[in-house]
Every structure is written in C-alpha cells, then in structure tokens.
Amino acid sequence: MDEFGLIDHYFTRPSRRPEVVLGVGDDAALLALPGADRHLVVTTDTLIEGVHFALGAPGYDVGYKALAVNVSDLAAMGARPLAFLLNLSLPAIDRAWLAGFREGLFTLADAVALDLVGGDTVRGPLSVTITALGTVPPGGALRRSGARAGDRVYVSGFLGEAALGFFTRSGRLALPPELHAPVLARLDRPLPRIQEGQALAGIASAAIDISDGLVADLGHILKASGVGAEIDLRRLPLSSAYDAAFATVGYDPALVFGDDYELCFTVPPERVPALAGITPRFSCGFHYLGDIVAGHELVLRDGQDVYAPARSGYNHFDG
Ligand SMILES: [Mg+2]
Missing domain, CATH: 3.30.1330.10 (PurM-like, N-terminal domain)
Known part of the structure; x- marks a missing residue:
C-alpha cells in the first residue's frame, strides 16, 4: 500500500x-x-x-x-x-x-x-x-479534476533543478562549481508560484504543484480528471545548469524527482490567448508540454519513441 x-x-x-x-x-x-x-x-x-x-x-x-x-x-x-x-x-x-x-x-x-x-x-x-x-472566490479555486481531452498541458519555470541540487550536495553529480549555488538554492529555497496560481484561476482547467515529480503529479491530475496525456519530452523546460548535466542524468530528474514546486496545469484551447495575456507578468514563463487526451495513460514521447522513466516519483511507504 x-x-x-x-x-x-x-x-x-x-x-x-x-x-x-x-x-x-x-x-x-x-x-x-x-x-x-x-x-x-x-x-x-x-x-x-x-x-x-x-x-x-x-x-x-x-x-x-x-x-x-x-x-x-x-x-x-x-x-x-x-x-x-x-x-x-x-x-x-x-x-x-x-x-x-x-x-x-x-x-x-x-x-x-x-x-x-x-x-x-x-x-x-x-x-x-x-x-x-x-x-x-466561491467557484474560483483551481482543482486537479477539471482537465478535459483537448486541453493543453503547461508547467511553470524549470524542472529538475532541485534534483540537481540534491545530487550535487550528495556528491553524485559533478557540475561546474559556478552552477552549485543556483541548483542548491532551487532545492533549499523554492519559490512557490503564489501570484502565478492566482492569475491562472479562471484560465487553467486543472492545476497541481510539482512536489513529487511531473510524472506523479500530472498523474494525479489525470486520475482526478479521468483523462490521459501525451507529453513531448523535447519541450521540457530545462535550465542551462540542467543542459550541462543532461548527458549524465538524462530526462529522469526533471520527470520523477520532484521538489521543484512549480505549477503543472491544463488550459482549454479557447483560453490559450488568455494565458498568453498573463504570461509577460511572470519571469518564470509557462511552458507548453503536450496535450490532454482521452483514456487514462500518460505517454511520454522522445521524438518518435515512447519513453519510460526509471520510477514514477517520490512516494512514502512505497516498496
Ligand atoms: Mg500539492
């Protein structure tokens, strides 16, 4: 259990x-x-x-x-x-x-x-x-359960930097020294997207914060909404620090580690212009990753290939 x-x-x-x-x-x-x-x-x-x-x-x-x-x-x-x-x-x-x-x-x-x-x-x-x-406001909360097939999937900011901070501190990753402070800051002092969340109310159809990793947390939206999703891994927002580590760590820290505290959210096509309207207010950016589809599966694509990460996110009591 x-x-x-x-x-x-x-x-x-x-x-x-x-x-x-x-x-x-x-x-x-x-x-x-x-x-x-x-x-x-x-x-x-x-x-x-x-x-x-x-x-x-x-x-x-x-x-x-x-x-x-x-x-x-x-x-x-x-x-x-x-x-x-x-x-x-x-x-x-x-x-x-x-x-x-x-x-x-x-x-x-x-x-x-x-x-x-x-x-x-x-x-x-x-x-x-x-x-x-x-x-x-009554009726104004973002929930996990509002995603529908055809909605677009977005994430704020960069993914995987907290993971790089963790691996750097534990000695498992040797980043250039000038990248240590930024990734450790992302691990120790995440910036909760409180202004962004309020601005997304009325635009996003569903939302969650990424505490356990994109795969696990988007998975919660999919389960609560009764839908699936197709994500293009080449769209993952990765920082220059992550680019420097990519050959060593691949996609998984951005997908399954968690601790990023970015927002993952879905937007119906007709509200994409409204999202574009608020985007310039926020330096983190909102990055399009893929689409909500019928069914219940999360499919990660790396070009033509389907990608499977090593494990699906942080979960107490697992195993
Ligand atoms: Mg949460």
Missing part, C-alpha cells in the same frame, strides 16, 4: 457537512464559511529531519522550506495567502538554529503576506508541521 492508497483506504470518507466544498484528495481543502464571500483554503504538510531534510540542515533552510511546501499547495489552488499555524517538535532548544529557522520562516511569510497565528511546540525528534490557510 502506498501513501495515496493509505489515504484512500483509511481516511477518505463522504463529507458530512455542507460547508466542505472539497475534502481529502486535492492540494488543499475548500471550506465555505456561512456568510463569508470567500471560501477558505486549508492545507498541511510535515517535514521530518532525516526524511525531508538532512540531519543537521541549517535552521534557515528548514524554516523556509517547511512554509514553502505549504504555500505551494495554496498556489496550486489559486489561493490568496491568509495565515498559518506552526507545530514544532524540537529535541532541545538550540538558539542559533532557532534564530535561523525563524528568519527563513518569516522571510517567506513576509514575501507572500502570510501571518503566523498559532501552533504548538513540543520536545521530541526534530519535525515541523505547518497548516496554511488561504482564500478563493
């Missing part, structure tokens, strides 16, 4: 409350509060030392990334950030580490206008759980 099967089997139930517009199974839940003119968007993520970040990772990077992964889920819903809760489990009070953690946390919180409004602090193994809240 994998992570998603576990959630389906044990924790997915029919909603009992009319206020629950969208429950378990998307990037965030949607709640309609009586009398409010916007829906509440709620998401949570846990980062554990030794699992999601290395033993001894700097406090700044842990604080920043713990919030970034949650903000990225708000972005994938097209939400406007509101507030967050912080649950921190610490083995001891390490003042220098906590000062860095605080700085990383609030640097991103300030950048996206999120207020810390509560939480809990306990003694235990180092782990960080953040619950982030945002808002959307």
